Each structure stands twice: as structure tokens, then as C-alpha cells.
Amino acid sequence: MPTPQTAVITQLDGAAQRDTRIAEIETRIVDCITTRRHKLSNTEITHQSYVIVAAKLASGAVGYGEASTLGGPRWSEESVEAIKANIDTYIAPALIGQPALAFEANGLRMKKAVTRNSSARAAVESALFDAAGKTLELPASAFLGGPVRDRIEVLWALASGDADQEIEEARGKLSAREHRRFKIKLGFHSPADDMARLRKIMGAMPQDTEMVVDVNQGWSEATAIRYLPELAELGVALIEQPLHPGQLAATARIAARSAIPIMVDEAAFSNPEIVQNAATAAGSVYSLKLVKSGGLLEMKRAAGIASAFGMELYGGCLLESGIGAAAHMAVFATLPQLEWGCEHFGPRILKNDLMSSGLLFKDFHIHMPVGHGFGITINHDALNDATRRV
Ligand SMILES: O=C(O)C[C@H]1C=CC(=O)O1
Numbered sequence: 001m002p003t004p005q006t007a008v009i010t011q012l013d014g015a016a017q018r019d020t021r022i023a024e025i026e027t028r029i030v031d032c033i034t035t036r037r038h039k040l041s042n043t044e045i046t047h048q049s050y051v052i053v054a055a056k057l058a059s060g061a062v063g064y065g066e067a068s069t070l071g072g073p074r075w076s077e078e079s080v081e082a083i084k085a086n087i088d089t090y091i092a093p094a095l096i097g098q099p100a101l102a103f104e105a106n107g108l109r110m111k112k113a114v115t116r117n118s119s120a121r122a123a124v125e126s127a128l129f130d131a132a133g134k135t136l137e138l139p140a141s142a143f144l145g146g147p148v149r150d151r152i153e154v155l156w157a158l159a160s161g162d163a164d165q166e167i168e169e170a171r172g173k174l175s176a177r178e179h180r181r182f183k184i185k186l187g188f189h190s191p192a193d194d195m196a197r198l199r200k201i202m203g204a205m206p207q208d209t210e211m212v213v214d215v216n217q218g219w220s221e222a223t224a225i226r227y228l229p230e231l232a233e234l235g236v237a238l239i240e241q242p243l244h245p246g247q248l249a250a251t252a253r254i255a256a257r258s259a260i261p262i263m264v265d266e267a268a269f270s271n272p273e274i275v276q277n278a279a280t281a282a283g284s285v286y287s288l289k290l291v292k293s294g295g296l297l298e299m300k301r302a303a304g305i306a307s308a309f310g311m312e313l314y315g316g317c318l319l320e321s322g323i324g325a326a327a328h329m330a331v332f333a334t335l336p337q338l339e340w341g342c343e344h345f346g347p348r349i350l351k352n353d354l355m356s357s358g359l360l361f362k363d364f365h366i367h368m369p370v371g372h373g374f375g376i377t378i379n380h381d382a383l384n385d386a387t388r389r390v
């Protein structure tokens with residue numbers, strides 16, 4: 001799909017001897033052990049599986065991207081096995097030889113090669129942003145409008161299901177000044193047991209501790225109606241994805257009677273889905289994730305669409321390692337609004353992160369890396385150790 005712009009970019013590359021043509025795209029599956037069991041309404045994990053993409057340009061620069069999954073094809077329909085096969089067989093051949101800087105054209109090429117596969121496309125696009133930034137000696141955020149912030153508040157998710165363990169974990173995060181806002185996963189115990197667990201945890205935390213609850217589609221409309229007053233009385237700040245994504249009208253009815261804002265997560269991957277959720281008033285906050293949007297440019301567009309409908313923005317995650325977290329930060333840094341901060345605690349829940357330096361977790365914030373591409377250093381030992389041998 002050569003375009004006039006592509007031709008100009010190729011010529012510029014040659015003139016500057018910074019050749020950004022895509023030479024190789026390699027993938028590997030990695031399995032990273034987590035520090036504890038992480039439970040959701042529909043799955044639980046003791047390790048995180050990613051596809052790590054390495055994109056090599058003609059300049060010699062190698063950029064890295066990550067496709068995250070949660071519990072196999074459970075949180076969404078993509079598994080690491082399918083992501084790797086679809087990148088190797090369909091996406092990579094469509095991009096080899098193209099200039100990495102033709103970001104939009106490459107996005108169109110990927111969409112032509114595969115339908116949906118948003119996690120796979122996001123991982124490849126991430127690797128290309130990182131590699132192009134390294135070649136041109138620019139931060140990846142420079143390709144996205146440039147940063148408007150250099151740090152983002154980051155929350156921690158409590159998800160073992162054992163209130164005493166969760167209280168101890170939260171207190172540890174507070175006293176280390178790592179996290180002071182928390183998200184608790186609901187929907188895997190009975191609603192009454194989950195509410196008792198939540199009440200116990202909130203009672204043990206300082207009064208002003210901000211708590212988000214994520215039900216991961218685990219409740220019915222009736223259950224939500226029943227427990228909304230108790231959630232409000234406890235002072236919960238945000239309710240994430242209480243119902244099944246298809247139940248838009250029911251979610252809109254809950255949102256209308258709730259004193260707490262509803263956050264849309266699994267219900268909106270694509271931009272038309274964001275529009276549908278916003279137009280039916282099924283939520284007033286949107287969780288941004290690369291695995292949903294299918295890339296950095298699309299995630300920035302998703303932010304613009306949600307904001308235009310009056311939704312507030314939350315920097316969501318899928319327990320990415322430092323590689324995926326840094327890709328999100330490159331976009332989040334450039335958003336005019338990011339009212340709810342972010343939840344990229346993933347690098348901290350892995351026993352061995354795949355990044356050895358770059359993102360700094362300090363004083364309840366993630367501090368943006370300073371450097372080219374995503375500005376992180378890959379921990380090659382951890383990457384090799386976690387690589388799945390088939
Ligand atoms: O938000 C989700 O649904 C997925 C994931 C992100 C944080 C977490 O604890 O689970």
C-alpha cells in the first residue's frame with residue numbers, strides 16, 4: 001500500500017542514514033511467575049503469559065512490544081499461542097520492508113492482514129514505535145504529540161480473595177509509599193461474602209483510602225441494584241464492569257441509579273463500542289488498554305472519543321510487564337486528560353520483570369522514563385529464562 005507520504009518518509013530515511021525499514025519481526029511466548037495468586041470473577045492466575053515482539057529495523061535498532069493475556073483466552077479471546085501464530089503467519093509478512101515511521105499505513109496493513117486480533121496488532125505496533133524512537137533518538141511519545149506529564153499515580157490491585165492477606169498487602173504498599181489507591185476484585189465469592197471482605201479491608205485502611213471495585217462482569221443487574229447502596233455507604237470511588245458487556249441497557253439502568261460512577265472495561269474494545277457505551281450512558285469512565293484498542297494510535301483515538309462523549313479516562317492494564325507498561329506510558333503521557341491515573345502495577349506483581357530499568361515506581365507514581373523509544377532497558381536474562389521452549 002505505497003502512499004506519497006510513505007515515499008517521502010523512505011527518502012528522508014535514506015538521506016539521514018537512519019533507515020527505518022522493517023527488516024525482521026520476531027516473536028516469543030513468555031510465562032512469568034507472579035508474586036501471588038491473582039483472582040478474577042472468571043479466571044485466576046499464578047503466572048502471566050505474554051507474546052514479546054522484537055522488531056529489527058534496517059538501522060540495526062531493535063524495538064520491543066508485548067501482547068498480554070490473562071488466564072489464556074479468558075479475559076479476551078486472544079491466547080498467546082494464537083497471537084504468536086497470527087503475527088508470524090499474517091502480520092509480520094505484511095510489514096517486512098515497510099518504513100516503520102509510516103505508523104498509520106502500517107496500522108492499515110495490519111488491519112487488512114487480520115480481523116480484530118487487537119492484542120497482536122498492539123504488540124507489533126509497540127515494537128515499531130520503540131524501534132523508530134531508538135533509530136531517530138527520540139522518545140516514542142514524540143510520535144504521539146509529546147508529553148504533557150512526567151508521572152502518573154498508580155494504583156494496586158488486591159485479588160487474593162483473603163481479606164487478611166489483602167489488608168497486610170495494602171498496608172505494605174502504603175508504608176513503602178508505592179500505592180495509596182487500590183482496586184479490589186469482586187465476583188469470585190458470593191456477593192454477600194465479597195461485600196463482607198470489602199467492608200473488612202476498607203475498615204482496616206486509613207479513612208481517605210480510594211477504593212475501586214472491579215466485578216469483571218460477575219454480577220446481574222439485580223445483584224448490582226441490591227449492593228449499590230452498600231458500596232456507596234462504604235465510600236467506593238468507582239465500579240468497574242459490573243455486568244456482562246452485552247447488557248448495555250441493564251448497565252445503563254445501574255449507572256442511572258448509582259451514586260458511584262461506572263467504569264467501562266471489557267464492554268468496549270473498539271471505538272464503535274466506546275460510542276455505543278457512551279451513547280447509551282452505560283458508564284462515565286473508560287479504561288484504556290492497548291490490548292483492547294489494537295495499538296498506540298488507536299488507544300489515543302479511543303481516549304479522544306471517550307473524552308468527547310464526556311467520559312473520564314483511566315489508564316487500564318492487563319498485568320503487563322515493564323515492556324507493555326512502558327508502551328502504555330508513552331501514550332498516557334500525551335493525553336490532555338487522564339483523570340483517574342493508571343493501574344500499571346504489572347511490573348511489580350512479576351517475580352522477575354522483563355525490564356531492568358526505565359519506569360520508576362516512587363511516591364505512589366510511575367515516573368516516565370527518559371530515553372529513546374520507550375526508554376526502558378530489557379532484562380534479557382529474565383526474558384530468556386521466561387521464554388517458553390516448545
Ligand atoms: O481490569 C481487568 O479486568 C484486568 C486486570 C487489570 C488489573 C487487574 O487486576 O486485572
Ligand SMILES: [Mn+2]
Nearest residue numbers: 214240241265
Ligand atoms: Mn477490569
